[in-house]
Amino acid sequence: MSIKTENLIFTLQTKHSTYQMKVSEHGHLLHLYYGPSVEDEDLSYLIPHVIRSHESNPDEAGEDRVYSLCAYPQEFSSNDAGDYRIPSIELVNGDGSYSFVGKYKSHTRYKGKYALNTLPTLFADGDEDAETLEIVLEDPVTHVSVKLLYGVFAEKDIITRAAILCNGSDHPIRLQRFLSASLDFMTSDFDLIEFFGHHYYERRTDRRPLSRGIDEIGSFRGASGHFHNPFAILCDKKTDEETGNAYGFCLMYSGNFVFGAEVDGYAQTRVAMGIHPKQFEFRLNRGECFEAPEVVLCHSSEGLSTLSHRFHRIFRENACRSEFVKASRPVLINSWEPFRFTFNTETLLKTAEESKKLGADLFVLDDGWFGQRNDEKAGLGDWVANEEKIPGGIRALSERIHALGMKFGLWFEPEMVNENSDLYRTHPDWCLQVPGRAPSRSRHQLCLDLSRPEVCDHLIQAVNKVLDEGGIDYVKWDYNRYVCDVYSVGHPADRQGEIYHRYILGLYRILNGIVKTHPHILFEGCSGGGGRFDGAMLTYFPQIWCSDNTDAPSRLVIQHGTSFAYPISSMGAHVSVCPNKKTKRTVPFKTRALTAMHGTFGYELDPAKMTEAEKAECATYTELYRKHQNLIFSGDYYRLSSPHDDSLFTAWAFVSQDKNTALVCAVLQEISIMDENCYVKVCGLEEKGMYRIAETDQILSGAALKNVGILLPHTTPQYSSFLFQLEKV
Numbered sequence: 001m002s003i004k005t006e007n008l009i010f011t012l013q014t015k016h017s018t019y020q021m022k023v024s025e026h027g028h029l030l031h032l033y034y035g036p037s038v039e040d041e042d043l044s045y046l047i048p049h050v051i052r053s054h055e056s057n058p059d060e061a062g063e064d065r066v067y068s069l070c071a072y073p074q075e076f077s078s079n080d081a082g083d084y085r086i087p088s089i090e091l092v093n094g095d096g097s098y099s100f101v102g103k104y105k106s107h108t109r110y111k112g113k114y115a116l117n118t119l120p121t122l123f124a125d126g127d128e129d130a131e132t133l134e135i136v137l138e139d140p141v142t143h144v145s146v147k148l149l150y151g152v153f154a155e156k157d158i159i160t161r162a163a164i165l166c167n168g169s170d171h172p173i174r175l176q177r178f179l180s181a182s183l184d185f186m187t188s189d190f191d192l193i194e195f196f197g198h199h200y201y202e203r204r205t206d207r208r209p210l211s212r213g214i215d216e217i218g219s220f221r222g223a224s225g226h227f228h229n230p231f232a233i234l235c236d237k238k239t240d241e242e243t244g245n246a247y248g249f250c251l252m253y254s255g256n257f258v259f260g261a262e263v264d265g266y267a268q269t270r271v272a273m274g275i276h277p278k279q280f281e282f283r284l285n286r287g288e289c290f291e292a293p294e295v296v297l298c299h300s301s302e303g304l305s306t307l308s309h310r311f312h313r314i315f316r317e318n319a320c321r322s323e324f325v326k327a328s329r330p331v332l333i334n335s336w337e338p339f340r341f342t343f344n345t346e347t348l349l350k351t352a353e354e355s356k357k358l359g360a361d362l363f364v365l366d367d368g369w370f371g372q373r374n375d376e377k378a379g380l381g382d383w384v385a386n387e388e389k390i391p392g393g394i395r396a397l398s399e400r401i402h403a404l405g406m407k408f409g410l411w412f413e414p415e416m417v418n419e420n421s422d423l424y425r426t427h428p429d430w431c432l433q434v435p436g437r438a439p440s441r442s443r444h445q446l447c448l449d450l451s452r453p454e455v456c457d458h459l460i461q462a463v464n465k466v467l468d469e470g471g472i473d474y475v476k477w478d479y480n481r482y483v484c485d486v487y488s489v490g491h492p493a494d495r496q497g498e499i500y501h502r503y504i505l506g507l508y509r510i511l512n513g514i515v516k517t518h519p520h521i522l523f524e525g526c527s528g529g530g531g532r533f534d535g536a537m538l539t540y541f542p543q544i545w546c547s548d549n550t551d552a553p554s555r556l557v558i559q560h561g562t563s564f565a566y567p568i569s570s571m572g573a574h575v576s577v578c579p580n581k582k583t584k585r586t587v588p589f590k591t592r593a594l595t596a597m598h599g600t601f602g603y604e605l606d607p608a609k610m611t612e613a614e615k616a617e618c619a620t621y622t623e624l625y626r627k628h629q630n631l632i633f634s635g636d637y638y639r640l641s642s643p644h645d646d647s648l649f650t651a652w653a654f655v656s657q658d659k660n661t662a663l664v665c666a667v668l669q670e671i672s673i674m675d676e677n678c679y680v681k682v683c684g685l686e687e688k689g690m691y692r693i694a695e696t697d698q699i700l701s702g703a704a705l706k707n708v709g710i711l712l713p714h715t716t717p718q719y720s721s722f723l724f725q726l727e728k729v
């Protein structure tokens with residue numbers, strides 16, 4: 001049993017970590033510990049018994065001046081009874097008061113993993129060693145209750161948390177903040193690592209020490225976004241890839257989120273994560289409930305590599321039920337970078353045919369195939385083929401592509417509409433728009449109002465029609481602007497604080513109605529590059545386009561950051577033309593190929609503009625990728641040197657689970673002459689094992705490879721790259 005509940009001390013044990021809570025003598029649920037494994041002993045001695053001057057003492061503490069909610073670590077906090085740190089909950093009761101004091105009411109535990117009704121969560125299959133603990137806290141005055149949910153994947157060292165609020169009071173309440181999880185630590189000697197960026201440069205890594213006050217990141221854009229990712233790490237200051245404590249927090253939600261780390265005056269730390277409370281207000285009538293999205297927690301005492309391995313494993317095995325998650329993925333060629341909106345059936349067929357020479361097996365027709373979509377200003381919403389470009393429609397095209405021996409994929413952006421579209425002309429009220437105000441456009445488009453069931457129903461029907469009739473093997477699901485003007489004419493004035501969240505609920509409903517009803521189609525998520533790369537999306541999409549930036553050196557930074565939480569098998573990565581269209585940088589083909597092999601390999605090239613020799617080079621790397629795809633996807637991934645450091649090179653490795661094979665890649669940074677000696681130190685191998693390096697024909701021990709490293713050849717071209725295939729002898 002990984003959950004112990006003796007004497008109202010709740011101890012969750014995973015293979016290498018322990019999480020403990022305790023019901024206090026006055027019924028508050030205290031958070032005691034999360035960290036490296038300890039026995040099931042009561043750890044409440046870690047709370048010092050000192051009077052904290054100026055802190056409040058709840059009435060039930062009588063004359064005890066030590067008992068204070070602000071000094072004690074809380075499992076689920078509200079500001080009402082004198083805890084002034086980041087609260088998990090804020091609400092307005094029927095009588096206008098803001099009070100919520102959650103007292104322990106009951107608990108239950110069961111085998112298997114809980115699920116939520118409205119939101120995606122990790123799942124556990126029947127034979128998986130997973131357990132659930134539910135603890136109900138209730139306000140004794142209002143009878144508003146909060147059920148805290150804990151999922152324990154003991155073997156995988158993962159704990160999940162979620163929460164459900166139910167209005168048991170006699171009056172409607174207004175819920176203004178309801179975070180999914182918070183964790184209190186008694187000390188504050190931590191660094192925060194977060195993943196920030198923008199369109200074309202997502203998930204760069206920022207590591208900074210916590211200092212007094214609140215360090216907060218989040219999104220208020222209606223999507224998890226390019227700017228910060230709903231994943232963050234708290235770690236000891238000395239933690240590196242191989243050593244030290246690290247805690248990962250990943251929110252399974254694709255909309256507005258907040259992550260805050262607060263260091264208080266006593267140098268205690270509170271971390272809290274959940275739906276962003278800005279412009280959030282849910283009205284709940286008596287008996288109605290609200291679900292807060294799941295947070296996936298992981299602790300590693302062996303540094304950041306192990307933390308990432310655990311996240312990669314849980315996302316590969318417990319997030320998405322698609323048959324493609326563990327299957328080998330097709331090598332695709334995408335029409336966007338070469339053709340944009342300008343193509344016809346003949347150019348497409350020619351490209352598909354020629355791309356076979358590159359080794360590709362999936363041709364993807366990107367934006368521009370529908371309605372009057374000849375530029376960004378028209379057509380979104382009209383999911384019917386433009387017969388001027390594609391006579392006979394999608395079915396006719398897919399048949400011809402299939403006849404070439406290629407699979408066929410199609411781009412959609414279902415959540416959007418152009419005003420110049422039949423959909424908008426028929427339903428001008430179907431987009432988010434504040435009455436009486438002109439809308440804000442982005443990329444000339446408006447966001448459909450997914451908080452309205454009729455809009456969702458229409459989209460499910462319109463997209464499914466193309467999928468069912470078109471002979472489609474793959475879908476790229478794009479989302480190219482953030483919401484603003486968040487108002488729905490489908491809901492009354494006093495419900496407008498619900499629209500951000502209702503949009504996301506509508507989105508998940510659509511995805512359930514399209515993705516889950518087409519198990520044989522491979523779906524790839526996308527959002528103007530990687531603007532919605534989050535755990536919830538991974539429950540629908542086995543792969544997500546990482547970034548519109550296909551420049552290899554930039555991609556090394558983006559993919560490095562993405563790899564802290566998300567598996568390599570989830571990162572869409574393609575080879576594109578040089579000079580790169582965005583950065584104007586030219587890098588060797590091999591470097592572009594090795595960088596794209598750090599993900600789901602593909603091409604954004606026009607074969608008509610390539611020489612036969614270039615096509616043959618593509619075919620070589622496609623073959624290499626196919627040979628190693630299983631190792632790349634299911635091996636353990638190691639960041640051997642960071643593109644952010646001063647290091648002369650960026651290096652990474654994939655090591656098979658049995659440690660018999662490994663693939664090591666290195667790319668030189670922006671230098672043209674390398675006269676310094678560079679050694680790539682390879683982690684993850686069996687130290688006593690002997691490995692043959694195919695490229696150098698050396699045989700070295702795992703210990704030598706780790707401690708001395710592979711000497712990179714001295715070379716002159718900048719951005720040169722190296723691949724080493726290791727096999728245990």
Ligand code: DGJ
Nearest residue numbers: 336366367527528529548
């Ligand atoms: C943004 C995506 O990231 C691109 O790959 C491409 O699909 C365009 N949208 C099409 O509009």
